[in-house]
Amino acid sequence: MTCDQVRDRLDGFLGSALDPAERSAVTRHVAECAECRADLEAARFLADRTAGLRRDIPPPADLWAGIAPRLAAPRRRLSVPLGWLAAAAVLLVVGSSAVTVAVLRRSTGAIDPVFATTEARYQQAALELDDLYQRVRDSLTPDTRLVLERNLAVIERALGEARSALRADPANRTLEAIVVGAWRRKIEFLERAASIERES
Amino acid sequence: MTSFALPLPRARTADSAGPVASALDPLVAGAARGDEGAFERLYRAHVGRIYALALRLADDAGHAEQLTQDVFVRAWERLGTFRGESGFGTWLHRLAVNVILTDRRSAWRRTRRITPSGDLIDLEPEARSAPPGIRLDLEQSIAGLPPGARTVFVLHDVEGYEHAEIAAMTGIAVGTSKAQLFRARRLLREALDR
Known part of the structure; x- marks a missing residue:
């Protein structure tokens, strides 16, 4: 039996799913092959531990507040994306205004529902603009893609850090404003990236 | 046995x-x-x-x-x-x-650098770091795996998908999925044995 054949049978070997002849062949092989023996020992070591992992982990916060506002969008995305950039721009203005209101009226406590709603809309807009960018991506030169995507990665890293900080300190209005700013930069950047094809 | x-x-x-x-x-x-x-x-x-x-x-x-x-x-x-x-x-x-x-x-x-490869397992960002010298529990150790190995381990050993299903979902070859699984298991054992 080869190493590949033995590896294909290791889970069955541990689970007693092999017939006696295969079991004997695996046993003989692992007695002489250090690599396969290490794989068998690792699988055995982890089997019970992995089975004990939690399969259901409640999120630390109720995520529904960030989902519900996004359900209002049409279920089927329009196949013609021409109106998307204008729609996203309108959303950006509306969203910014709503967040401004939320930031101004909040003082303490958990993440404001208005803020959560608006952030959900930013998420949805970014998701759909990213889809749009993916459609034009192949028409761009590798150098252009590299520049765009490296810059976007920087924006996303900043956004991720700001969101993490806000989760740790949900009453911090400065962090909230930083998150909003990062979302706006991401939306604006994606708008520009997705419109490159039409500009060229 | x-x-x-x-x-x-x-x-x-x-x-x-x-x-x-x-x-x-x-x-x-x-x-x-x-x-x-x-x-x-x-x-x-x-x-x-x-x-x-x-x-x-x-x-x-x-x-x-x-x-x-x-x-x-x-x-x-x-x-x-x-x-x-x-x-x-x-x-x-x-x-x-x-x-x-x-x-x-x-x-x-x-x-990552743009390549024509569609194999996401080949595009390995750095693994999430685990504190050196500290005995880790399984969840922490899984989090410390390189992403490709972590993906296959979670989908196969935790979620119960077969290698063929994982290959179809991730775009990697079945053999790559198997190799990543064995790599993940060995890394986890090493981490948990420290």
């Missing part, structure tokens, strides 16, 4: 009611007709399982929360295509895997 029980194929045992019952599930049917209240109840019934998956595959808890939200929005958008051939939980779980892996591909395209 002692026998050890391997994890059950959990992705397919999530819906004990089976396809027929799920197809008749009034919550699923209501949500498919656009009833947001019904969909919220589905969300509350399934969010823990989706978040657990996202938490193990994502880079951090905040990203896992965002991905969980994206999964449910996608599910809402695509409920009209759910025909009940599988249980709703199974359908949702597969959708979640796709959403999470698609997000990872997009992110990796942005952060």
